[in-house]
Amino acid sequence: MDYLFIADPLDSFKIGKDSTLAMMRVAQAAGHRLWFCQSRNILWRDNVIVADCEPLFIKPSGTSWYELGLVEARSLHSFSAVLMRTDPPFDIEYLNTTWLLSAAVRQGAKVFNNPTAIRDHSEKLSITEFPQLIPPTLVSRELSAVEAFHREYRDIVIKPLDGMGGMGVFRVGPDGLNLASIVETLGENGTRTLMVQRFLPEISQGDKRVLLIGGEVVPFALARIPQGSEIRGNLAAGGKGVAMPLSESEKRVAQELAPILHERGLFLVGLDLIGGFVTEINVTSPTCFVEITEQSGFDVAQFWLQALEKELAHL
Template structure:
């Protein structure tokens, strides 16, 4: 197979933990050719969706880990698979990229995850489609609604709908300290929508990343455990990752969502679960492959490439 990865600059990768690198390494191990490009390298020109791509060779060196051939312009439908792995923020440039990738699909490209599905599943809001698995949740820009929600639940979390890595998340306890200023800041005085949820005490045990690949639950997940009094378990916010078997509740959530999301074109999904509740559905560039592999022995990258080969229909 010829596999093209739409990703952030390769020079920025921390390969000891990067899931895209793990995918690349497994693909190369199987004899596939790998290529890389960034969103800024995509263009519609001459009636076709093209990208300036470089063929990548892995060196095996933990520091100088790749070689990139001279870039060439290639129609995306000439690859057996295009894997979207660009990190958020999911801004307008990301959305424009999904439009171009969707057009490339119409021209015969096979893109994973499906661009339309990425665009349709805001990683915070998508959980509202599966309300049976979420904690009490409010989505609004209205101050009075947020205050009423706080009055009802006493201990709440407020989060932006376009955040990543735990950025911009606030906890407000029963005393309501600074609630007014937090609402003003987060909603831009009622002009921006936010998500508000009842605080889930089980966060102290970790914010669990549960991976779905090809609609199936990976048997181990990664609990991101908050440190030093933090309310956020995200690894980017200093959380410590501990691989754990998927619980019965997590499996129930994953087995319910897996086939639905796979049918929508989401080959790889990362569910975030705290205690009994799902808090996010990650579809842009879900991570934790290497941490799970190193601690549990479950080769997540191999599971993913198996699913990619099957989805692309190429041995």
């Protein structure tokens, strides 16, 4: 089979822990042919969605870990699978790429995750569909609404809807110190919508990344544990990643959401759970394959490949 990976530049990969690279390695080891392009290389030409892509070979070791062949123009529907692995942020160019990929799906391409499903699931806002699984949450541009939410819950977290890696996440305690300033700055004086949630003290035990693949739940989570005085567990913000088995409550939440999201075309999902509450549903480029595999012995990439092969066999 031929797998096309749409991803960020290969030289930007963090070789020791990149989930996309883990996918590439296991797919190549299984005998699949790999192809690579960036989202900028997806185009509509002669009434077909094509990729100006390159054959990719992953080398076994060394600093130069990949080898690319000559560029070829191939229709997306000629690939066995197209894997959209471009990292956030979800900006206008990411959106444009999903529209092109949706056109490719109409022409017969098999794209994971389905681009329409990606567009329909804001990684922050999609949690509001499942109010029984989330902490008290407010979504608003209005300072007065945030102030009222703070008066009710006293200890809150404020974050932008388009943030990633813990960027722009603020905690405001009972004293309300700098609340107005934070809202005005993050919300750019009422022009950007913010998400506000009750602070969950269980963050000290970690912000759990739970992976859903092909409608099934990976049995281990990566707990991103804040360090020092930091409230953010994100690895990009200095959190420590510790793999651990899912608790019964975490398993129930994941098993409730897995078939629903899979049915919508979300083959790979990264749930973020704090204290059993869902705080985000990541659908663009979920990670943590390598950390979970190395610490638990459960081969996430192999699990992903088997699920993908099964999915393709039924399409």
